[in-house]
Amino acid sequence: MSGMTLTAVYGHLDCMIDSVSAVKKAGVTDFVATSPLPRHDLEHVIYEGKPSPVRWFTMFGAIFGGTLGFALASFTHLNWPMIIPAGKPLVSVPAFLVITFESTVLWGCLFTLVGLIVNCRLPGFGLQKELEDRRFSDDKFGLILNGLSAAQVEQWKKTLHGLGAQELTVTERSHG
Amino acid sequence: MQGLTYGAVTRDILRPLFKPSAAYLGLLGLALGIMAWGGYCWWYQLVHGLGAAGYTPPVFWGVYITTFVFWIGIGHAGTLISAILFLFRSRWRTGVYRAAEAMTIFAVMTAGLFPAIHVGRAWNAYWLFPYPNQRELWQNFKSPLMWDVFAVSTYFSVSTIFFYIGLIPDLAAVRDKTTGLVHKMYTHMSLGWRGTDRQWRHYMAAYGFFAAFATPLVLSVHSVVSWDFAMAQTMGWHSTLFPPYFVGGAIFSGCAMVITLLLPMSKIFDWGEYINTWHFESLAKMCLLTGAILTYAYAVEHYIAWYSDNPYEWGIFVYRAMGEEYAWVFYMMVFCNCLAPLVWWKKSWRQNWTILFIVSIIINVGMWFERYNIIASSLAHQFDPMSWVHYTPTWVELGIMLGSFGWFFVWFLLFIKVMPAVAVAEVKELIRPPLKSDEEAAA
Numbered sequence A: 001m002s003g004m005t006l007t008a009v010y011g012h013l014d015c016m017i018d019s020v021s022a023v024k025k026a027g028v029t030d031f032v033a034t035s036p037l038p039r040h041d042l043e044h045v046i047y048e049g050k051p052s053p054v055r056w057f058t059m060f061g062a063i064f065g066g067t068l069g070f071a072l073a074s075f076t077h078l079n080w081p082m083i084i085p086a087g088k089p090l091v092s093v094p095a096f097l098v099i100t101f102e103s104t105v106l107w108g109c110l111f112t113l114v115g116l117i118v119n120c121r122l123p124g125f126g127l128q129k130e131l132e133d134r135r136f137s138d139d140k141f142g143l144i145l146n147g148l149s150a151a152q153v154e155q156w157k158k159t160l161h162g163l164g165a166q167e168l169t170v171t172e173r174s175h176g
Numbered sequence B: 001m002q003g004l005t006y007g008a009v010t011r012d013i014l015r016p017l018f019k020p021s022a023a024y025l026g027l028l029g030l031a032l033g034i035m036a037w038g039g040y041c042w043w044y045q046l047v048h049g050l051g052a053a054g055y056t057p058p059v060f061w062g063v064y065i066t067t068f069v070f071w072i073g074i075g076h077a078g079t080l081i082s083a084i085l086f087l088f089r090s091r092w093r094t095g096v097y098r099a100a101e102a103m104t105i106f107a108v109m110t111a112g113l114f115p116a117i118h119v120g121r122a123w124n125a126y127w128l129f130p131y132p133n134q135r136e137l138w139q140n141f142k143s144p145l146m147w148d149v150f151a152v153s154t155y156f157s158v159s160t161i162f163f164y165i166g167l168i169p170d171l172a173a174v175r176d177k178t179t180g181l182v183h184k185m186y187t188h189m190s191l192g193w194r195g196t197d198r199q200w201r202h203y204m205a206a207y208g209f210f211a212a213f214a215t216p217l218v219l220s221v222h223s224v225v226s227w228d229f230a231m232a233q234t235m236g237w238h239s240t241l242f243p244p245y246f247v248g249g250a251i252f253s254g255c256a257m258v259i260t261l262l263l264p265m266s267k268i269f270d271w272g273e274y275i276n277t278w279h280f281e282s283l284a285k286m287c288l289l290t291g292a293i294l295t296y297a298y299a300v301e302h303y304i305a306w307y308s309d310n311p312y313e314w315g316i317f318v319y320r321a322m323g324e325e326y327a328w329v330f331y332m333m334v335f336c337n338c339l340a341p342l343v344w345w346k347k348s349w350r351q352n353w354t355i356l357f358i359v360s361i362i363i364n365v366g367m368w369f370e371r372y373n374i375i376a377s378s379l380a381h382q383f384d385p386m387s388w389v390h391y392t393p394t395w396v397e398l399g400i401m402l403g404s405f406g407w408f409f410v411w412f413l414l415f416i417k418v419m420p421a422v423a424v425a426e427v428k429e430l431i432r433p434p435l436k437s438d439e440e441a442a443a
Helices: A013-025 A040-047 A054-079 A093-120 A150-162 B006-014 B022-048 B063-074 B076-087 B093-118 B122-128 B144-175 B180-189 B197-230 B242-268 B277-307 B311-322 B327-345 B353-380 B395-418 B424-430 B436-442
Strands: A004-010 A031-034 A141-148 A167-172
Touching (some): A013 A040, A013 B436, A054 B197, A093 B144, A150 A167, B022 B395, B076 B093, B093 B122, B144 B424, B197 B242, B311 B353
């Protein structure tokens, strides 16, 4: 994507939230907000309560795992049928529930992990250079607007400064 | 935590990383020495066979299974604190959960050694897992031992994932405070985490799901371990009481071990802001609750044995308390698990760090003896008096048991120098965020 990138650094959470709200209101979509800690208020402003798709990975993984666990236990007992006295069934639901439960949990977690990696785009080694500011994992919030024209940069610099940005940097967009 | 800033939190928590003091190196050396002794004992057993252990027919479960159950129990507090207390939004968990999670993983790693040590031919331990083979032989999935393989391996996998996911943002914080090769290493360990809105959004969703999965797992693992005993017909084992009894005991010992580990850590690293009396008191209260459950379970199993009017069942409980071989083990267990923690009912003693530390160690000693009491006495005193024996552990068994503590502490000591032992990002959530409006109001 072409254009210029404007990086705003914030020391105050309320200023950051106000700025993100202004950016969203103006219809800008190519922006990244960074934070050293999870903030639900910030997430709410950006995603407006839309749930993460990770949940679908979790659900699919749990169903897959449960089915696999029960199937594994059943298959192995049918594959090598031991004739057990007292009319005990080969495929025993109560006995296999433990394996089914453990497999549900294990595969549910593994799929959630995959969902996390896919959706977060991890490992994130190819992200844009502007995100590499060391303060963003410490005590500063960052708002990065991408694909701006020279006129838009000037306009946003003024707006974000007015909303409390402590530092504003303009760069050619690296990549990401 | 009033007056703390985000920057101060990062600085304080990352301060103990990397630079080892002489005392730290001394402790690490001691742990490595104990581990090496355990390793030698295991090597001796591998060379000389299982005869080196004190197994006396029909006692084929002894110190190894006792120590296995002990370490699995220790591993309970970490995921309990990190997952269950996360779902309950308990604020005191934040300071202690990272170290408790690490403790869980290292405890389960330690426990995982014991089935391999116990079976003797450790190189065949992979037979525990189902894999396609030319004889088309499969494990018996109706056996509680097989359930245990799945329960423990699932618990280890899920706890490790949960632990590592929690670490990612903090590893990124370490990355941003380092340079050179160390910086490169943490860049890879943090998976290139940048704390973007997209990353935090999915991260928090996934973290909640991990916690939701880990919660029933915490309760299930020791229930499954208890079925290793309760599904057998052996007197003193065959009881429906066992799952809650074992889970209560596991949380009891796990919380005590968290106190044992974190109390000196907080003192040495000067982390009073993050891990303090409030946390230790909360852990002591957890111990009081679970200790009361345990004491009740001890009483109930004796009552049920008497009330059932089954001479064999009642016989084993009389033997445990009055037989000359194991009575001292029984009274050790009662003193350490039922009586010693009672001092914590007094608030000032619950807040006294010396008392907290001493009682937490007593509890852990007691919990080892509890498992020994259950396992050894029941097997040594079965239905037929002709088979009654006295099982005594050999130096090899005790050496391996001691070595397991060395192994555990080596991992834990390495952890506190390489990874942030307190959750940086989550501690920041506890303090009031920097707000322009606050500054304006103050001005």
